[in-house]
Amino acid sequence: MPKPKRNKMEIYNDILCAISQELENGEAKPTRVQSLSNLAYDKLVRYLDELEGRNMIRQGPLGITEKGRDFLQDYDRISEFLLAMGVKYLDVSEREIQ
């Protein structure tokens, strides 16, 4: 079975949830976050840099910022909105709306 494709929002959520879960046990280690978020290590590193650039996490040691916590709080609501609007990806083709 191929792995279901995730959009960036789902990946961000998976990483932030993994960090949050690990922080409850004391420390968020990248290898554990990698395993919990189901990402190759190089991709995890790229996403961690991206999340840090967006001020959603801190690295060394891994932690979640207020903006990251806001995202986690909003995630379910955004998912419900996208479901209601029939949107998951932005791969809209030119033939649509014809």
Add this chain to the structure above:
Amino acid sequence: MSAEKTSYRPTKFLDGLEGNNHIVLLYDNPKYADLIIARYFLNGLEKGESCVFFTPDSSELVEARLSAQGVDVDSYKKKNSLRFYRIERSDENKLDMLGTLKRIREEATIGMKPPFRFVGRTITDTATIEGMRLGLAVEKTGQDHFEEFDNSQMCYYDISGIEKSKRDEWIRGLLKNHHHVIYAAEPDKAVAFETMLLEDE
């Protein structure tokens, strides 16, 4: 409403935005749209930006709605930092999209100081498939040339009255052609986020 103004999620999102942004505001209750539009303008006006509201409706109506949300419309109009620009309701003369966008921007800001912040949209018809198609094409043109325009813009759409059969594709098209989306609704449903979050892995 005053408590919502401080804890309402889209408001916090708007307050955190920096630089030029192309935002799509979706709503089905005008009360929440007014709240967001007023906040968006106030954020710019307080930083010394010039703001223009594009509307096919009478400006008195729009001014009253902004005033009700705490914008001192008369004072900002006197300072020439807030203006209401009437756009044609007919979309027939808007087929040269880039030319139309440039002409309207130029006309609407005569005598005003940059940076500019706009609210409104060029195409008024969202109740027919033809209008939706034209509207999306204009939004795409606006997004493709966004850097050239050098301003911030919020485009607003009442999604309660749009043509139903193409709604999902149309909304996806709108999201694809803006940097951010705000769904202004009741506090437990309202969302605001960067549309790049919907790019795939």
